[in-house]
Amino acid sequence: MTAQNGSSEPVFLIFGKSGWIGGLLGELLKQQGAKFEFATARLEDRAAVIADIERVKPTHVLNAAGVTGRPNVDWCEDHKIETIRANVIGTLNLADTCLQKGLHMTNFATGCIFHYDDGKFQQGNGVGFKEEDTPNFTGSYYSKTKAMVEDLLREYPNVLTLRVRMPIVADLVYPRNFITKIIKYDKVIDIPNSMTVLPELLPLAIEMARRKLTGIMNFTNPGAISHNEILGLYKQYVDEEFTWSNFTVEEQAKVIVAPRSNNLLDTTRIEGEFPTLLPIKESLIKYVFEPAAANKEEVKKAVREMRGR
Template structure:
């Protein structure tokens, strides 16, 4: 797919879709730090002619798709904007995958792992059995997750596509609104359920390496293991603010303040750990990439978080 120039392998060039999105922006920063060649696409993915023009302009060897809608301020938005969600998350994504296939290009798609939910059978909360890449999604409680499950199933037929199942993504900035820690730290009450999560400072660089390796199929894109909301908040209390407090409420109580149900699950990480044996478990990764840096600047972090919480 990369071709050759003057008898030597062509240097990879990345085309990123999703410039205005969180992950798309972070991926661009990483590629810039690596000194890699990359550009952002300008077309909306449902605009096939525009996507083709972007590819002709950039002439990439690899395409990274971080575009799509999750909703603002959260996925509840998708419940009342179903057509927009379909266009972005299904039609647009398939359009790009199809064009890449026709052009002989590898595509990495930043999808979601929020298409599974603990059940009363094999995948009981706390039993340590995680959903594998081959398992069929069992959660359609939100329209966002419904469209993501549909497109993942269809993308399996494309031999040039790697689908990464991102879950509850986390970065070090505890005031960034998309950060999972920011979301739960703002609330007086949270549910307390163990989940697989994606520590982006550790995992996003691996996604670029996966693209370079031209891995395909589905990849559970999370750190090994699961961690609960209470465990994360306890780490914040330990490393940053010993006076921090919170309380819990049940899933039933949570349902009264949200529109669509939320997914809770454990994803199996055998495949990603096989590719990257150095990958840290979720708690270890959080400590290294999030809480130790926060502790080194705790007064500033504490002040910012308290202002965000209005306290």
């Protein structure tokens, strides 16, 4: 089958060059020897988006751009217009342009639009939110905009929406790594959550784009793991002297601006596409903690310096 750029070889256009996931996607595609380029346009600038597409002539668009906030999603609470412009207007603009150009778009979204409840989705009962479930968490403005745009993107037949949660990489001092965040804190809550181990899952995202899958996909490893379990693995594999303490959700609320989402996502669909996908704990051991253990002293030193200890 010949692609729309006249070639049988896929060509990827990545939005989000300066972002974490966008950069990782570029590294992966380079390793695969695939043809790709980074976009230069801002998502909300339709003319610039079209110019990027005409310049690169992609067969696949990967959107990892948008606003998450620095240092965290609390930023969005005081920058609502900027958040709307990037996460809603920009994302819809790109999806609409891709549809008009006949291009498949993979959109890296969030699974932080759900929250455990007192009914069907109670913490610990093993029932996860499915792709078709209606979001029930709008506690943060970031999550609110993400839920809005996900609902609208359902109507676009060319879009695959991947719900990322608490993304993790092997580098334990990288500031956006979920594990880095909780290692750095003096106190953490202890709630089981679905999470995304990027070294395992990002290559699957590229394969899903190649397959031109569409709709919504819970883009997490199967199962859930708690903060204490993760820190326990760090203690076991890297630093046996590591200590931490817990606080309640109510205590946490006093030190953050917007509430945080905690949930379990159902992974039936992604496991159907990739049956060898590892459960979250096994994935963490293989892709994070075993590599860390191989450089234990170096990792331990870097983490202690980061913590100021």
